[in-house]
Amino acid sequence: MTAVIEQRRVRRGNALPMKRKAALLRWGIIVGVLLLLEVLTRAGAISPAIFVPPSEIIWRLISIVPTPQFGRDAWVSLSTILISFVIGLVVGLALGVFLWKVPAAGRVLEPFIVTGYAMPTLLFYPVLLALLGLNAGPIILIAATMALVPIALTTMVALNAVKPILHKLAKSVNASNRQYYLKVLLPAATPLIFPGVRLGFIYAVIGTIAMEFILAARGIGFRVGFYYRELQTGNMWAYIMIVVVLSVIVNGLLTALERRIRRDML
C-alpha cells in the first residue's frame, strides 16, 4: 500500500514539471501569436479589413462590455443556451434509457441517430421560422436537437456498460423501480454519461451561437454578423473574441467538472 502511494508520489513529482513546462510553452505560443498579429497589423502586412490589432480588440471589449446592449445580447444567448441544454438533457436521457431498455430499437435507430451528428438540423430553420415565428423558439429547438444526440448515445452506451451484478443486487434487495433508477443506475452510469453531457452542452453553445449568427436579430452570435455587414471590423473581432472566450471558459469548467466526477469513480 505505502509502496503504491510512494510510487504515485514519485510519478506525480515527475509529471508536474513536464505539465508546467507544457503550460508555459502553450501560453508562450498564444502570447507570441498575439504579438506577431499585433506587429503585422500595425505594420500594415495584414489588411485592417481582415484583422485589427489585438490591443485594439481589448480596448473595444472594454468599451463594449459595460453597455446595456451587450448585457441584453449576453442574456439572450446565455438563456437560450441553458434552455436548449436542459431540453436536450431531459429528452436525451429519456431517449438513451429507451434505447437501452429496448435493444432492438437501439439497433434499428442507431444509424439515424448517428446521422443526427451530420444532419444539418439548421436546414429546418426556415420551416421552424414559419411554424414558430421569429423568436427564440426555432433556435432553442435546433440547439436542443444538437445537444440531444451525444447525450442519448452515451446514455445508451453507459447503461449497457453497467455491471450485471448491480442489476442482480437491486433485485436481491427488492429495490423499487424508483430506487433502481436513482440509487443504482444513476450513480453507476454517471461517470460514463458525463462526457456525452459535456459534448451536449458544447453543441448547445455551438448551435445557439451559429443560429444567432445566421438569422436572429439579437444575441452575441448575431452581433458578429451584424458588425461584418456594417463593415466595423474592430467591433466584429471584439464579439468574435467574446464567443471564443465564452466557449473556452465553458469547455474549461466542464473539463474540470468531468475530472472531479471521474475521480469519484476511481
Added chain:
Amino acid sequence: MSLDTKALAAPRVSARRARNQTVSDNLWRIAVLVGLFVLWWLLSLASDLVASPFAAFDALASTFADGSIYRPLGATVNAVLVGFAIAAVIGFPLGYVIGRSKFLGAVFDPIVAGAFAIPRVVFFPVLLQIFGVGVGAQAAMGALAAVFPIMVSTAAGVRAVSPLLPKLARSLSLTRVQTVTKIYVPAMAPSLMVGIRIGFSIALINVIIADFFAARAGLGLLALRAYGQLDLPLMYGVIVLLALIALAGNIALWALERRLAASRR
C-alpha cells in the same frame, strides 16, 4: 469520440442469426423512413406551411430536369469535399504528432479542445474578407470546422494503440515510414474512421451554415431563396436532398466503420 467505437462492439451471435437480424433490422429501418414520410404527409395536410412530400419531390425532380440544381449542388459538394480534404491533410498528421508525443500533447491538447468547443462559424466573415464571396470561402469554412475533430480523434487513436506494437516495429527493424503505414495506420483504422465521419459531417453542416450567411451558389442558399419566394415545395425538396446526402454519406461511412471493426475481431 471513443464512445462511437465502443458502441459498435455488439455481442457475438451465431452467423446465421446475425444475418437474419441484419435483414430484419434493415426492414425496420426502411419502415422508420416510410413512417417519417407518412408523418410528413399528415403534417402537410394539417398545415399550410408544410408542403406535401409529393409536391416537394416534384419540385426537386423538375430542378434536375431543367438542370438548375446542378450549379448549387456542385458548389456545395465541391466546398465540402475540398474543405474536408484540406482538413484531412492538416488534421491527420498534426493529430498523429500530438498523439505520439506526451509533451506536445500536454502543450496542444487544451488548445485543440478549446478550439473544438468554439462555434467556428463566427469566423466565416473573416474568411469572406480573405477569399471573397464564393466556393473558396465555403471550402475554407468546411476545412476550419473539420480540422479540430479530425485532430482530436486521430490523437485519441494514436494514444489507444497498444504499446506492444511500436516494440514489435522496433524488433522487426522497420523504417519510420513503415512503422507508420504498416503498424500505426492499421491499428488506428477505427478511430481514423470516426475522425473521417465526424469531420465530414461537421464540414457539411458548416458549409451549409456559411451558405445561409453569404454565398454565390449552394444548396443552403437555394433553400433560403425558395423560402424567400414562398416556393415551399422547392424549399422542402432541397431540404430532402441535403438530408439524403447527409444520410447516405453517413450510412456509407458508418457501414465501413462497422465492417472494419468486425474484421478486426
